[in-house]
Amino acid sequence: MGGPDYSAQNRGFREVFKGVFRRGRERRLYTLSLAPSKSHFDEDLIKTPMGELREWRPERSKLAAALLNGMKNMAIKPSAKVLYLGASHGYTPSFVSDIIGKKGFLFALDFSPEVVRRLVLVSEERENMAPLLENAVLPAGYTHRVSRVDVIYQDVAQPNQVEILMKNVDIFLRRGGTAYLALKARSIDFSEKPKAVFKRAGDELKRSFEILEEVPLAPFEKDHMMFVVRKR
Ligand SMILES: C[S@@+](CC[C@H](N)C(=O)[O-])C[C@H]1O[C@@H](n2cnc3c(N)ncnc32)[C@H](O)[C@@H]1O
The missing domain is CATH 3.30.200 (Phosphorylase Kinase; domain 1)
Structure with a gap:
């Protein structure tokens, strides 16, 4: 009042x-x-x-699209430590860096040298962000440079997205931490109906995680789902 x-x-x-x-x-x-x-x-x-x-903008960022579509569990918050797989040029990572602030830290990883060049420039303006030119399939290559984190955010658009997430969660995500998986149905199986692809991915994730939310990303991204899961 x-x-x-x-x-x-x-x-x-x-x-x-x-x-x-x-x-x-x-x-x-x-x-x-x-x-x-x-x-x-x-x-x-x-x-x-x-x-x-x-x-x-939600047309450029699946995280913004998920939030505008009503996602409720937002573990990317001030002071959070985040590992971002599939950082690309750094568009969404730059907003994650803003949100977590000076007390947070963002490890932003991508395996493509073309995009990491620009990611480095974005990171240079931000003290809480480290770019890594690494392959998310091979976490052993960066265990010595990434700490335990509160959040893993993954947007790699690969057929084995769930497997890549598991590998990184096992090593880097603290117990009770949250993972976000932006799943593109057509990357996993072009011929199968997106609904069936999402169901299969959800069943796979359930074996290791508590599923907190599944948020469709349409109309911003067609046939994409944001899975929000918690490590037990
Ligand atoms: C859809 S883009 C990510 C867009 C970004 N998340 C954003 O919102 O600004 C997917 C990125 O994943 C990267 N990628 C794909 N497979 C990868 C892997 N195994 N390891 C690391 N990066 C990978 C690609 O190089 C590409 O830059």
């Missing part, structure tokens, strides 16, 4: 998760930039009394 009017003060932005903002019913999100005035992806930068907000 009678508290400050943050919506007016902050130009209509409201915090929907810690470090994640939305304005009205816009189909996009915003994060508070850790690298103010820097835009690596042509995103809009908006000055507010809270700090500079960066526009985060």
